[in-house]
Amino acid sequence: MKGTRGVRTTIALKILMAVSGLLFLAFVALHMYGNLKAFAGHDAYNEYAHHLRTFAEPMLPFGGLLFVTRVVLVLSLVVHVGCAVALWRRAQAARTVPYVVKKHTGATYASRLMRWGGVTILLFIVWHLLNFTIGKVNVSGGPTSDPYDLVVDSFQVWWLTLIYLAAMLMLGAHLHHGIWSALQTLGLTPHARSRRLAKQAAFTIALVISVGFSLVPVFVLAGVIDK
Amino acid sequence: MKLTLNIWRQASTASAGEMKTYQVEASPDMSFLEMLDVLNEELNEKGEEPVAFDSDCREGICGMCGLMINGEPHGPERTTTCQLHMRSFADGDTITIEPWRSTAFPVLKDLCVDRGAFDRIIQSGGYISVNTGAAPDAHATPVPKDNADRAFDAATCIGCGACVAACPNGSATLFLGAKVTHLGELPQGQAERWSRVVDMVGQHDHEGFGGCTNIGECVAACPKEIPLDVISQLNSDLRTAIRKGH
Ligand code: HEM
């Protein structure tokens, strides 16, 4: 259409999704690394949590970097989910009469799970923040003032660990397709070789992140990490 | 071979359609369209309305003959419907035949859809403006071999719409990518390169096609084996166009 603006296209929405998604990726990678401090014991873990707040002092005030991070993440979430909803609605309008028979040749399962998987991840994020950040819910009824103890108390509850493992499976699937998709959306995979590399990298990173996150809950439940 | 066919019947764009079941006797040497011709002759003899379906060249180069066959565009082989043969099926099979399902490709009748949306996308920028007159010498403008090869591969797209039919998002991005890559690889295509990509994507969105999520069902369905590379090229061209103020 003559006079179309590049920023008003579906591809621009996709670029926004890719950039916000990659910001999430950077965050979850650092977050996973931080969680692994639980293996170093009570003091090391709590010190790390405290350090996140004193980081870059006195250039930033106490908790300053954390504040900036939260603002960026919330904005990214609004953008990511907003674009996802817009594209979802477009896709539904683009085929209103379904096929009687439809095969999905060439699609990975992960790629077809992006939307409902994303919704699951969103629900999980809400619960997760209630659990550890905003609400601080200790499902075993204990105190919530000590970050390390709250983690141990939480994952000693088998069903809570199960919820987290399920969420990490979803996150892994989302990243398995999402990382490769983001690289393709940004136009970084213009030949067969770069596409193969992007897909391999996406799978590896997704695996490292979902398994990395799962280690702490599993080892708490197994009694290896305790108070 | 005896076959049971489930075929979408719809009298016109405005009317409601439904699946109808037919029996037909075909030979494995027939092409898929010849098998439908046999069915139509029988329907004609019985005084019933024959099944409307499109075809033109019947040699895999015009892109008219797209049908959704058992849930796959152009059926189980990597080819056009006209190049599909009945030996790809077994005696006693049930075959479900539907039109392309896309809001941007309204059903005209039975299995025929209107792919005019593709023509309008081409009109919006899928060309190179030149002064007409005597054709220039073929070697007047040198084209590096790699660019020529890539342009040529992308140019094999026949506009059949199988990519749209396969896509869970109803997106025509593979088609768009093929056209943008084809013209963008050539020296003659540079002058309009950045306005072209934005105008074509704008027309695509305007026609009601969905957005791409890089699933890849389009590539599995494309009879011309257009690769996902072209979508990456399209995305990077669009990003460059935005940077250049389009
Ligand atoms: C909060 C709920 C979320 C929803 C509803 C959601 C939904 C989606 C959807 C629908 C897509 C596009 C699907 C596609 O391209 O195939 C997508 C892409 C993506 N998502 Fe999410 N997502 C969510 C959270 C996340 C999180 C937490 C991360 C990172 C850890 C993430 C990373 C990505 C990436 C990297 C992409 C690829 C962007 C692209 O396709 O170019 N998403 N997401």
Ligand code: SF4
């Ligand atoms: S890209 Fe392939 S499937 Fe799509 S219109 Fe062109 S030839 Fe047909």
Ligand code: FES
């Ligand atoms: S009839 Fe021309 S491609 Fe099939």
